[in-house]
Amino acid sequence: MKKIILYSLLGISTLLGACDKFLNENPTDFVAPANYYRNEKEVLSALSGVYDVLGKSAMYGRYLFFEMDMSDEGFFALSSNTQDIALYNYDIGDTKLLNTWTALYEGINRANMLLENIDKADMPNATREVYRGEALFLRAYYYFVLTSNWGRVPLRLQATKSPSEVDMKPGTLTEIYTQIVSDMELAADKVADVTSYPHAGRVSKSAVWGVLARVNLKMAGAPLRDKSRYTHAKKWAGKVIDLGYHRLNTDYTQVFKNHAQKAYDTRESIWEVEFAYISGAQYEEGSVGSINGIGTSNTVIGYSYGAQKIMKSYYDLFKTGDERRDWNINDYYYEAAPSTNRILYTGSSATIYYNRCAAKWRREYEKTGVKSTNTTVINFPLLRYADVLLMYAEADNMLPGNRSSESDEYVNQVRRRAYGKLRAGAVNVNEADLPAGLDEIDFQIALQSERSMELGFEGQRRLDLIRWGIFVPTMKGLIAYKSSANASYQYGFRTAENITERDTLYAIPRDEMVVNKLMKQNAGW
Template sequence: MKKSIFNIVTTVITLLTLVSCEKFLETSPIDSITSKNYYETEEQLNKALGGVYQILARIYADGFQGVMGLDADEGFYNRSQQTTGISVNLVTTTDTKISTTWSALYSGIERANLLLENLNKPSMNEKNRNVIRGEALFLRAYYYYLLVTHWGDVPLVLESNKSVSDVHKVRASSVEIYEQIIRDMTVAEELVKPVTEMTNAGKVNKSAVRGILARVCLQMAGEPLKDESKYEQAKYWAEKVVDDGYHALNPDYKQVFVNLIQDKYDLKESIWEVEFYGNTNDSYNASGRVGINNGITYYGSNNEEWGYCYGFVAVNPTLYYSYGKGDLRRDWAIGRYSLSSDYTPVVTYFAALPSKQDASSHTVGKFRREYELSREKTQNGNSTNFPILRFSDVLLMFAEADVQASKSAPSEKAIEALNKVRRRAYGKMLTHKELVDTLILNQAGTGYKRIPDIRIIGGGGSQAKAVFRSMTSAGGLSDFVIVNKGSAYTSVPTVEVGNLWKAQTNYQVGDTVAYLKNLYAVNVAGISTNTPPTHTSGGVTIGARFLRVGDAVNMTATITNLNNVNADATINQVLSYQNFMKLIKAERSRELSFEGCRKRDLVRWGDYLDAMQQSYIDLQGISRSWLGRAGQNTTERDVLWPIPSSETTTNILMTQNKGW
């Protein structure tokens, strides 16, 4: 039986609440409750509010992580056999991902309407009642924001459904929808708690409301409505978050996402998150698939360290190349390695400067399952939270709204907001800014039978790591990549490759050691003497016997201090409105990649069609050219999704979007 958003029986709702001693929602689901015998206590109101929040988890648990095209030209569906569907922008009105999202959003709106209508039933503290009202109003408005930005004109339903036969609703204009969103969110901003009173990022707070209001206003100011008066409003709301004095960027970009993976709240940076809990083996399943859908591909089963990942989203090489030298965000946002499917996987690192072909093999790196604290990493559920609003986003929205409102060169405050994001990106906020900058291969070596390890030692620092990627037919090493530049290096560290010869060491046949510029293999087992091998053939006559087999690899390092790096925008980039907007667009992509912002950004800038078609062109000439299908299929109609056929066949007043 086909479902409609309006055939929900108002006397029966199901409130599925999330589970956690850490997270804010209750642990017990409440089934089959009626508005007549419920909403009688403050506890019941809070459980009903939990049901409104639960829609966020339903939406963001799966498709909204990239499979549904929300990352636009940043990433593509990583399956060669996928030729139709929303993941490749060849959509039909019967697409189940679209219809289930539509239904979920209207289910959330119905739950919010029911709660708001029954809010005054119990006797309770009025301040607490107003907080519940504010959160419910905001969530309803947010669900309408997702509806209007993905479907355009939609029915505006502000009362609970009174009859199962009342299914025929006309579409309200996008302007009307946006105006209601702003009204509800503005009221909510007065009612919800300030961020300083919150203990988690899953509940709505004033900063979240203000930041999302800035996002809503920016969307209205751009395509297709072009209400440019909203740029000033976007600036106003974003500036309230910036000037609040509470929020600050986490010094380490990587840590922002490790916190999301490990349930560590950092409200200064991560203002609002969708919360997930446990895995599919839990009694109450409130898990998501963040990092399972959109992570580094790994098909090994039941591995306690790495965790299964479908790797549905491949990276556009253009995004990879857009990061400047020294931008630390790239190697976290984009996975630098691939994993074999063994129980103990082989980690293969990509080249530091990959070809377009190799760059297209990268997948999303932000949500890495190896950082999950649980040892039970199941295939279809985990507890990693998904970010909806971060402070860096607010800074960039403020900078954009400032320059868009004036259509002239940005203010000093807008430039500073942008530069804060860039400074973090280039490590300027890190405590220990001294790191290994480059490795120099002075001698590539010959005669190696297997790829040796690289060790970076001394120099006062730690954690720097590099690996060789391949070996030549002559047993030489030349292709290497720095995996981690480490920190706190006060002097140039020493680089050792493979095993170095040591005196009084028990060696076995087949071991290889390096001494000075020579590489030796042990052809007689034994304990080495105090005299190192210096010969070019043969070896010592007692103890272990060494045979020279080639030249030893020799590498040296250079270090840099990030204090000396200039991360700020250049004079030319801030000289004009046009140049600053170009930089803003690039920074939003680099900073917020794979967080569900890109398509809406491109649409409001009027860049969506051109960007998607260009992505198809950019991916030609590689064997994985099928990644460009989404761009190839994109037409003007794809700015919006089609109204689900389940709705148009049930609701006789419903019309279809243009082109569908």
């Protein structure tokens, strides 16, 4: 938070100009605000620095979908590790904990600096307002990630002017969420329509509306439990749906192949963190498909650690015919290089179940001239249309009165795609639908499972379980499955065995506690 790094943006000269990646190439030295923000080019460069935080390893380059989203879907497949944030066994000096906290506040500080200086620039006012909206939304989004993971945090709404500006008491949850909602709602009126861009790397109205639905669902759940927010969640999800532009890709697997192939389908994948090479040189890569993915040392396919294995209970969640199961969870592995042959798993032993990986992103589909061992250019989704449909249904179901027929239809659309019923020529289209007439409780239970099957390993499951108030019992329930794993995989249940109530929030990093004398540590630490 002591400085802002400004980057030059490649290939973008106008607001609606096409770009493969809304990131930047080379960092420059610190530029004082008095000498910057003079024109549109410099403002856009600064804005790209606000976006840049999303792709850091401490963010969606790795931690937020891997170590910091360990849930009932999978486990940390490094058997030699006994202490890690992914095992819910760490101390407040954990470097991953600090790195994510620092990255989020870095993004906030960059946004604050841009917002404080954007009016100085000589540029068209309409364009200025679009950029202002993006910066407002990103600041709010970074605060949403912070409070979702840490609870009460300092609410810094001005750029840091001096290294001595360190003491700041945490805001109340009401203060923090009020600011998040205010910023996002203001941004919704300013940012461009989703059809303005040929890619999913920039914030659009659809992205803001969809994330506002997510924010309001969180506010309706733990810890605020403000039930009035379900109305707002339904409203914002409804705006995405009513736009009439978005629709589900007919093939579930293609959604994730697109992330690897840079094939943008903004009707389904509304907002993504983008990773890329430029001209064969390393640009900015993430770990999508290399830390998770189908584990292999086959460098022709693309090396993957396969470091997130799946729980048998997650495998068992899927019913026969659900095509998501064998995509989220691989049903094959690879021969050694130079072969690219696949070998199907057979049988049903415990080893076969627990040896499978979180396989949603597969490097065999990655389109790039060079495949690194540790990193990939596969994009990561922050918001998909399927999530919007499920959020609408959940919010509507939780409101007083009878659930609308649209909510059942929206869940069934997601299910039909899962069973191949949206493809041309599909027959018995309704056979995958939920049973008719489910009451509020049974519908919610079905929807909770549906979110896991549809959105598994996308950084949402742990946060969903927490807002539903069932995180700890759900995780503890995994222990009953331990006997289903052979001895070599029973280490995978360490996460469930370590869980306590304190793990609904992460510890405030030691560095923050040492420097900020007004900060309060979370309960249990």
